[in-house]
């Protein structure tokens with residue numbers, strides 16, 4: 001275990017000091033992959049790593065399910081991750097959340113389920129009340145261990161930006177040829193859902209933006225049919241002016257969240 005810029009490093013994993021997140025309140029972020037690399041089953045057009053030209057090693061996800069040897073090797077790291085989380089939550093104001101996320105899908109860590117389970121135990125030991133959350137495309141949630149982690153978390157935020165098959169495939173670019181239909185079927189099998197919707201515009205090619213009347217209408221209908229517990233609607237942040245991608249305006253985000261409310265869903269907009 002080592003320290004770098006206030007972060008606690010454990011192998012390739014990082015535990016960041018608590019900070020205020022616009023989505024989750026005071027949050028300790030845990031990255032179970034390398035901050036330098038991207039290892040995700042999707043290649044979203046707005047992904048920071050994609051925009052930096054680092055498409056990443058999505059192929060590595062083909063290794064799921066992880067073998068016994070790989071899990072054994074990752075076991076020592078898992079204990080150190082918990083020690084780093086314990087150090088990260090010690091002292092200071094009460095946390096609202098611990099969130100497992102990064103440009104590496106947390107489910108790609110061979111011991112993700114065990115790490116979540118041990119973090120739950122730590123919460124119990126400390127008498128804390130933080131929510132245990134994670135974010136990911138959800139592609140791997142049909143694998144036994146990934147699903148185990150999903151069930152142990154308070155909230156696993158799955159992404160759903162597009163409700164048109166062609167748009168889903170051309171902008172989120174799932175590595176393993178996943179279709180919108182297959183993805184939605186997977187979501188329906190998961191039980192209570194927490195869904196994160198990212199909306200964006202593309203100045204050069206409107207066929208590659210989620211902010212279109214047709215997509216919004218279909219997304220609304222799809223979200224209603226999925227009946228999630230909560231929807232977070234957000235847009236892009238810190239996009240370089242040289243990029244064709246642009247955020248959606250605050251009022252537009254609020255309007256879409258309001259439409260979800262009117263349709264009976266609990267939704268929050270984050271500009």
Ligand code: SF4
Nearest residue numbers: 040042043044047103
């Ligand atoms: S799901 Fe997240 S990490 Fe993966 S490509 Fe999309 S934005 Fe990047």
